[in-house]
Amino acid sequence: MAVAVERAGHAVVVREPGADEQAVAYAAALAPEPDRTSVVVGESAREAVSRLDPWVVADLDDHVGPAIRLHTPAHPADGVVPLARRLADRLGMEVTAPDGDLVTLPDGHAFAPTGWTTHGDDEPRPAGKRFPEPPWQADLPDDLPATVEEIPVGLWIRATTAPRPADPIRQAVPDPDRPTLVVGAPGEPTPTPRAVANVLRRFPDDVRVRTVLTHYGERDEVDIAQAVAFELRAAVRMRHGAPVRPTWEPFVVESVYRPACAPVVDRWSAPVTGLAQTAPARYRLAPGWSLDVIARGLLARPDTTVLDAALNTPTGPYPELLVAADELPAPVFDALCALVADLPADLRATLLVIAATPGAVKATRALAERLKPPTKSERAPSTITIDRDGVLSVIELPDDVDPSATARVSRDQVAALERTPGDPAVTTRVRQEEASAAKEFRRSFEAATGARSTRLGDQLAVAPATTRGSQAPLPPLHRRPSEPPATRVRREEAARRSTDSETATRVSRDQVVSLTRAEPAPPVIEPLPDLPQSPQRPPTGLPLVTTAKSAAPTTSAPPPLTETASATAGDVFTPRPVEVKPPVPTKAPAVTAAPTPTKVPSVVPAGAVSTEAQRRQVRAALGTRYDSATQAVVRLLAERPGLRAAGEHAALVTELAVVRVFAEEPGSYDTAFHTCLAAGLRRLPTWRGVVVRGAERGERREGELLNLPEPMLAVATVGAAVPGDVELLIWSATARRLDGLLDDDRGHDVVLPAHTALRVLAVEADRVLLAEDGAPVERALTALRAAAEARSAVEIPHHPDAAHWFGALPAA
CATH class of the missing domain: 3.90.176.10 (Toxin ADP-ribosyltransferase; Chain A, domain 1)
Incomplete structure (x- = not known):
């Protein structure tokens, strides 16, 4: 069959008619290059192009110029002149082509692992590895160790050199503004903080401060980020959640970590719309009450309660709602119930309600009871849901032991305590090594404190928690990788709990309640001792459990920043969330036929990029229409998180909101509007x-x-x-x-x-x-x-609304 050369968007496709539809879609998504035409060669036409078929070459000469970027893998045999070299000589123009394999990415991106090479009149010269070429590509270091390789988003550092050719991280789309350093891989040990810091030191200073770490392994990203900041003696940016990790999407998108300092939330998203923002990552829940966005989820607290730095723990496998108050007034109670009801269904189904302080157990239990989803049959109230198999053990302290003098128990140690095996049909068997570690920990704890170990049962109460706010943060050190994630199971309690016992039992800081649709509201698990930890080992967390990816929350922006830690010179970070105001209803377009608006020729060239001044002008001009449109944008970003990789978040929201406004009210607008509109349309499929x-x-x-x-x-x-x-x-x-x-x-x-x-x-x-x-x-x-x-063939009624899908065609 004859080979055709046809245009697709800004590119040209070479294929047999009717074949290689994926190549056509890929070519249509490619961005234009100044003075260079992208040529995509389909599988059906590779043989004809390889032998420089005269008809194909003649058609190419009519469609391209003055230079070509050839999108096809190159694997010439030894002694054979590369196709790009022969095609450059035949057409008399520069041809840029990959030296080996070509990885096609979504949204018109491409990556050549061995690099692109330009062939022309002079010697071949390298042309980078990414298309389109991001500004930071030339700043990536070259002298990398064997455990570091270049991938589309930036660099990937691992603890081993075992090949992972089909890993999904290789399909992630790069950020055009800054590189990403991916740390670790699923099922592998995490690289040491020193190894990660050594890679960051190879970047130029202006690029290093913009480089973002993202953890892709089995350990908690907060630990590695804090450890790298301490090793590097400089601030480090960390994105919560890897680009391809199938877990819930945290409300906190990005944080900044500094040596011996609590992390500062830099980018975040509002859990629901309609919340009034009072400070960065903080919203008004009710009069006198705040709702903080943290890496673990959400924290509800009175304004007079200081945010405990100890709550800045890693993002867990499930979203968490923490309550830090002994009592919940009726307005706060109702506000929390409304908040949970407005969360996406899949996120709400896995939400954990947690007592952040020992005194909040009763309030948390009452909230969980109120949020209990309807079930077909009521089960015994002793059924509980926990993160690990079996029933969690607790440690009863003797009356003569001062709680503040005991050693701090980390979350990994709490998770490793010996458990009673659950029902074989639903319970995962406890690993032998985990049980051995639990017994060793129990013996050392009882020998040091005289405490005795019991099962979670009757006579549980909560003692006052020790104050942690005065403790200085300890520099984190490297620790061993945590165990793989476990399966959540259910166990019945041994006996009914008693309330307000005079003899208090210290349990872990977090009292967890799972809000699943399959279960009635469970009782709360009171905390294990919150004890000082040895400075030789950093705080550790439970391994991250992957779950089905939930819908992303809506995005909002802060007022001017007033409460962030001061940065050292050269390491200044400013929160940059995008402002999303509560939805404001707009007037619907008239149903009656409207006259065609007077069209004026567009002065916006193809490929125009909006500026901050233009976006600001458009937002001010649209007013409430922009506010309403942003609500649809944040829903779209929640359903399609891949759109977020298309560039700066502020520009993304504004440009997509302009597309929504134009689709609702098509007509003539100014140049700033059409520039944002053109940029927004390029982001859509x-x-x-x-x-x-x-x-x-x-x-x-x-x-x-x-x-x-x-x-x-x-x-x-x-x-x-x-x-x-x-x-x-x-x-x-x-x-x-x-x-x-x-x-x-x-x-x-x-x-x-x-x-x-x-x-x-x-x-x-x-x-x-x-x-x-x-x-x-x-x-x-x-x-x-x-x-x-x-x-x-069918009767199609005449549409009476002339506001959409109607208008005069331009002159020929």
Whole structure:
């Protein structure tokens, strides 16, 4: 079959007609390059291109220039001249191609592990490894140890050199503004903090302060970040949650760690909309009460209660709601219930309610009872849900032992205590090494304090917790990797709990209650002793348990920062969350037919990038319409977290909000609006197929070429009712999908970007068939004829609303 050379977006595809659809979609998503054309070679055409078929070369010469980027892997045999070199000589232009494999990434990104090479008149020269090339690519260090390799997002440091060719981290899209240092890998030991710090020291200072760590192994990222900051003697940025880790998405997105200091939340997202922000990562829960966003989840506390630095512990396998108060007033109680009800369903189903202080046990139990989901049958109130198998042991302190003088028990030690095996049908058997460690810990604890060990049962009470606020943070050191995550199971308590016992039993700091739909509200597990820890070992946490990824929360921005730790010179970090105000209802467009707005030619060139000044101008001009649009944007980002990798979060939200405003109220806007609109449309996925739009009756001739001066709305449903006297059936490969950004009833809407060239293929009495210029005419016309026949076969009512999918076409 003959090989065709056709245009797809800003690129050119070489393939056999009807083959290599994935190559076409990849080419359509590629970003344009100045003075260079991207050429994607499909599998079906590689043999013809490799032998420089004269017809293919002639067609390429007509479509490209003055230089080429060849998107195809290169594996020439020994002694054979590379394809890029031969093609450069034949066409007389520069050709850039990978030296080996080519990894195609989402959103039009590509990565060549062995690098791109440019062939021209002079000697071949390297051209980096990433396309598009981020500004930080040239600043990556070259002299890397064997355990560090380059991946699309930046660098990947591991403790071993075992190959992982199919690891999903290799498909993560890079951040265009800053590199990422991925630490560790699932199932492998975590690299030492010194090894990570040594890699960071190889970066230039201005790049190092922007580099973000993300933990990809089995240990808690907070520990490694704090340890690296102590080793580096400088601030370190850490992203909570790896880009491809299938766990719940924390409310805290990014934190800054400094030596011997508590972490400072730098980027975060609001748990729900409508909360008033009072400080960075802090919201008003009720009069006199605050809701803090922390790495573990959320913390509800009175304004008079100081946030304990000990609560800045690692992000766990499940979201947590901590309560730090002896009593919950009725307004606070109701506010917490409303807060939990507004959380996404999958996040709410795994939420843990935790007493952050010993006195909060009763309040937490009451809150859990109120939040209890309905069940088909009531079970015994003694059923509890915990993170590990079996029933958790507790340590009873003798009356003559001062709690403040005992040793601090870490979360790993608490998890390692001996447990009673659960029901074999649902319980994971306790590992032998874990039981051995638990017995050793129990013997050493009883020998040091005279305490005796019991099972979690009757006569449980809570003693006052020791104050930790005065303790200086200890520099974290390297520790052994934690155990793999365990399965949550249920055990019945041995006996009914008593309340307000005179003899207090010290238990762990956190009293956990799981809010699952399958269980009634369980009673609360009181804490084990919160005891001072030896400075030779850092605080450790439970291993991170992966769960199904939950929907991301809505995003909001802070007022000016006033309460952050001061940074040393050269290490200044400022919180940069994006402002998202509560939703404000906007007036719906009129249902009656509206006159077509007067269109003006767009002055925004293709590929325009919005500036901060333009985004600020657009936000001020749109007012409440922008506030309402951002609510849809944060929902879209929650459903599609991959969009967040497309660049700076502030620009992302503003540009997508502008797309929403244009889709709701299409018309003429100023240059700043259209610049943000063009940038926002480039972030959305493309649609390939037939779209429908209504238009006024006018003179159209077959073969005319129409160039859209502004974006044009259409609907990607062949049977959709559209307004107007004439139907436009358009074959498109670059239209941008709006599903998720608009309401469900408009989930099939698309936007054809400005500067899209449409060729008139056929004109009928009340229908015009068009296709994007450069599309294969026969294939496009076949699909358009089939769509026209399908519309003629059924009765499609006339759409009365002229606000959408309607407007005049530009002149030829």
